[in-house]
Amino acid sequence: MNAEIKTAIRQFLAGTFKNYELEDNEDIFALGFVNSLFAMQLVLFVEKNFNITVANEDLELDNFRTIEALTNLVARKQQPVAAAMD
């Protein structure tokens, strides 16, 4: 499950990080390739792609900093939905 999320996020980021092999724990903001506008696009991407809502309480830079962190955020937000479906 997490592997699928990770792959989708990696593919999305590949559009911006061309010719750069991004590690799971690499800080995308520290790399300097992205700006604040991209952060909003990231939010839109994870919301649409994984059918979740990123709310004001999720606004922590650490939630968006790495592929790993984004994957964890998505997995965490999906949990209640998955539980409800059981």
Next chain:
Amino acid sequence: MKIELSPQQKQYHAEWRTFVDEAIVPFAQQFDREQRIPPQLIRALAQKKYLGATVPVDMGGLGVDAVAFGLLNEEIGRGCSSVRSLLTVHTMVSQAILRWGSQTQKEVWLPCLATGETIGAFALTEPNVGSDAKSVQTTAVPHGDTFIINGHKKWITYGQIADLFLLFAQSDGKLTAFLIERNTPGLTIEPICHMTGTRASMLAELHLNDCEVPRANIVGAVGFGFTAVASAALEWGRYSVASGCVGIGQACLEASLDYTSQRQQFGVYIKEHQLIQQMIADMATDLDAARLLCQRAGYLMNTQDPAATDAIFKAKYFASRMANRAANDAVQIHGANGCSETYPLERYRRDAKVMEIIEGSSQIQQVIIAKKAFCYAH
């Protein structure tokens, strides 16, 4: 691929066109001269739920989609860019709360913003801070459960009458968005008049002197004022301005078609002259292109596509420049009449200039669009 408005969007469009022709077009020159929008028009916009156009129906709004919202801005922009500016800043506040507000903020403010009982305004710009928006100098210092805000905001559209400001301040170097009510002690509001364009937008300066604001009034989170809150609001703002520019272009085209069919020179209607036809052709083609860019941006917003951000930048960049070209040519076509306030053309030209400056100048849009283009280069 299908490029066509839905029956509902067409119906809205027709309704809005009629409203603008009746309630705005005949009075727009007067608004411009008097540098104000009369309260009865604002009440009418509120009653029609235009001020709550994008707020969901269950919160008292009209709940229209982004494409329809673009049409509303186009129509109002066709009549009066100053009125459209109200829709822009008010919607930016609603959208920021809708997107990043707390549950309490949504419950308290969205119904009032939707009905127009509360007028919202966007307070980011300062005397020394325009394009470099992240360098806001206004400060917010934590003080128990409140923040003490000090600073100076300038060029705040509808600041003269707004009840609620979405205001940006640095809290320990972290840009943060706050909701600040007009009656907050320490907040003084000073009107700004005699602008070149959108003269009836009731601009103001805000002076914040030890304004105490509850922590609960933070929108989003500390440090996310620009990244999340301003970005979300500005996307709607840019889209609103871009669509309003399509309205300016439409007004210029309609006025020019009418004028060139009535005025004769050298024994024929001036529409028979090919150099006039050239200006009309450019205006009509430019207008179609701008409208399509706006509608595509609206579609991408509706489908929550991350590509919407880029599409909105392009739409705003192109549409604002289109409006300037159209207004310049429309004045040229109208000759001395175009330079006179008995015709609306000179107002369109003044208003169009403002469109290239607000919600991101053309130069800022160029830098962002170019960066994105390089990003996708193979």
